[in-house]
Amino acid sequence: MRHLLAWTLVAAATTLTAATPQPPAPSDCPRLTGTWYGDDRARLQQVIDTYGTCSGHRGAVAAFDWDNTVTKNDVTDTTLTWALRHGKLLRPDHWTDTSTWLTPAADKALGKACGTGTGTGPVLSGSRCADEILEIRENATTTTGAPAFAGTWNHRRTVPQYAWVPQLFTGRTPAELTAYTAAARREALAAPVGATRTLGTHTLPAYVRYYDQQRDLIHTLQRAGFDVYIVSAGAEPITEVWSAGVGIDAAHTIAIRPVLDHQGRITPRNEGCGGIPATRGEVIPYIDGKRCWINQEVYGVRGAAAWQRQPWRRRPALAAGDADTDVTFVGDATGVHLAVNRNKPELMCRAYDDADGRWLVTPMFIDPLPRRPHPYPCSTTAYTAPDGTHGPLRREDGSPVLDEPDTVY
Known part of the structure; x- marks a missing residue:
């Protein structure tokens, strides 16, 4: 009733x-x-x-x-771009370790732009590395246009580039990721509405608002x-x-x-x-x-x-x-x-x-x-x-x- x-x-x-x-x-x-x-x-x-x-x-x-x-704008992307700018991502031994579906072309492009090898230091935060990661995140392709993901998955249960972002923080602790997010949040809330940031060749929103x-x-x-x-x-x-x-x-x-x-x-x-x-x-x-x-x-x-x-x-x-x-x-x-x-x-x-x-x-x-x-x-x-x-x-x-x-x- x-x-x-x-x-x-x-x-x-x-x-x-x-x-x-x-x-x-x-x-x-x-x-x-x-x-x-x-x-x-x-x-x-x-x-x-x-x-x-x-x-x-x-x-x-x-x-x-x-x-x-x-919120207006994507808070996961906000943290990812902050981490790229501050060198907080760790290099994997092999980029294919991060995703089941990462293609050889993407593995090669990321290795060339960002390097490999856990324990050798954070991922480079330079423009080439940022470009590769952001292009894969946004468009599922490398900067040269090659598919970044291939294989079989249920398209109503996952999408590889979404799953990939948490995977990029492999080796960090949840407390560290929380700290990065808090710093990115302060920065994004302080930026004026409409502000953008250039990272490599990508122009990204620099602000977030509730x-x-x-x-x-x-x-x-x-x-x-x-x-x-x-x-x-x-x-x-x-x-x-x-x-x-x-x-x-x-x-x-x-x-x-x-x-x-x-x-x-x-x-x-x-x-x-x-x-x-x-x-x-x-x-x-x-x-x-x-x-x-x-x-x-x-x-x-x-x-x-x-x-x-x-x-x-x-x-x-x-x-x-x-x-x-x-x-x-x-x-x-x-x-x-x-x-x-x-x-x-x-x-x-x-x-x-x-x-x-x-x-x-x-x-x-x-x-x-x-x-x-x-x-x-x-x-x-x-x-x-x-x-x-x-x-x-x-x-x-x-x-x-x-x-x-x-x-x-």
Whole structure:
């Protein structure tokens, strides 16, 4: 009955407009503040009131992606570039030790630019080394255009260049990585909005900002009795430093978790999920992997069942993300799916199709992207299959999602 009531209230909320007067709330009901797009604030508030303490409930879950959902710009990349500039990455004996899928071309390029040999000193922080690492991280190619990763992986459970960043910190301890992140965070928060930095031939954002609206949303959810989690495809020690800034502790921060060696140092392996043991990056919180980690870590679902959509009571009430890597767990939410528009096709096709009437779209809160000039290719290539091929995005009943114009920007 509670879920039927929730459905009724949330469905009704979809008809609101920003100008529609709202009935007064009890004085002890936590209220959102700040400026949101259209009627987003009213609809978010409706979910908070329905699932939270204002309706006598406590313990509903809200889950947020981190990079470019709660902050503007990527905090894992911010730490990586700081480490490159300060010579904090250790040379591996062989660059192929860092990733299962690293190609001979990438191994050769990294060895030439950065050197090899653990114990011989930190990776050179010069422009050639930085260029190779950043190009592989950004585009999965070497600076000469050769593929940096090859082989077979499940494209809905991992992407090699995401898994590679924590692997680059092999040999360091989580405490050291935390210290690097704290230094990078201070620097990025002090830099003016819009600031960039040139590292080698790459021009990178030099600043990070917490989104005021998301910070307020998280705090309001917490005051209303929600358990708020972060689920990110970044490195967990890095994400934990940043999530503390919005009042989310390590126990509620889920990201790539490196396996440590007997001396407490980071290795190229990370913890597994859904019955899959620790590997060198085969399963990370990425697309379907985010659902798996939420099911496993939040709801205690073990084994292969963690990969499956769970019953209503074992799903977040609210979920928010900005990219295709977030589409599965955001779509699992029972109350509202909040999509920050960064023009990512699978997520935005789901959001604009709005099959269940619970999707909200917001432009980025700082420096939003311009309108995408052409409709999203929902009916042809928006869906990424496990083998990496692209095809039409389909609803639960099998019907294709039609191409969608970009209308919230």
